Amino acid sequence: MALTLFAHPFSAYCQKALVALYENATPFEFRFVNLGEEADAAALAALWPFRKFPVLVDGAAMVPEASIIIEHLDRHHPGPVRFLPEDSDAAIEARLIDRVVDNYLMTPMQKVVLDAIRPPEARDGFGVDQARAVIGTAYAWLDARLAGRSWAAGEAFSLADCGAAPGLLYADWVAPIPERFAALRAYRARLLARPSYARALDEARPYRHLFPLGDPGRD
Incomplete structure (x- = not known):
């Protein structure tokens, strides 16, 4: 099919x-x-x-x-890359990081972005500050979790990395990753270089003008 x-x-x-x-x-x-x-x-x-x-x-x-x-x-539709490890504990780790990325990077990032398109009188400055704080907490947690790992959940590319690629791209546009989080910054660079995400990112380039905070001019 x-x-x-x-x-x-x-x-x-x-x-x-x-x-x-x-x-x-x-x-x-x-x-x-x-x-x-x-x-x-x-x-x-x-x-x-x-x-x-x-x-x-x-x-x-x-x-x-x-x-x-x-x-x-x-x-x-399985292929050479398996997105959920066969080992149940490893699969839980991949799902955990996937949830952290979705809930504590993607969701607060969207809060900041969507607030920018509200009318000025309807903006939620307090909520935006809270969202940025959540992103910062996620950065610290992920940086510690990534220590000694090539990919989010270990040495194999997984479900967690599929979401972390765009999650970290856009989160960094909203709240740049501090230099002290060296493991996270290096991981983000590996994701950008991964051919699958590089392709998706190239396909998105014509639409970067849609980003409400303005095109940051960097990947």
Whole structure:
């Protein structure tokens, strides 16, 4: 069955799913979704009423949420790179870091970004400060966790790295990673150099003007 990914190239969560697809050269059709277009928004809502992308269609199966998409690919379309380790403890570690990236990098990063597009009188400065503090805590935790590791959960590229690539890209744009977190900064550089993410990042470049805080001029 052909796979179809409903997504936008600039979305961090869409990039997360794309990294997994590109890692194993999994054939799929990319269905570009512009939520500003009524037809695109309606097509996405028909699949997933929350109107969030990415959504993967695999034959009769509709698979939402980037982490779930990656686990679906790992189970039903496996390739040389396995995103969940067979060892159960190692799999828990990969899932833990995936949750930290989504909840404590991606979510507060989006809080800062979305606040920038609010009308000035509706902005939440206190909430933005809290979000930046959460990002800082995540940086410290990840830096310590990465000590002695090549990838997030160990020596093998995993689910955790698929999300950390765009997560750290955009988080660093919002709150630059301090130089004292050398392990985290080096890990971010390895992610940027990974061919699967380099491809997703190149595909997103035409849309960098959409970043509400302005294109930072760096990857």
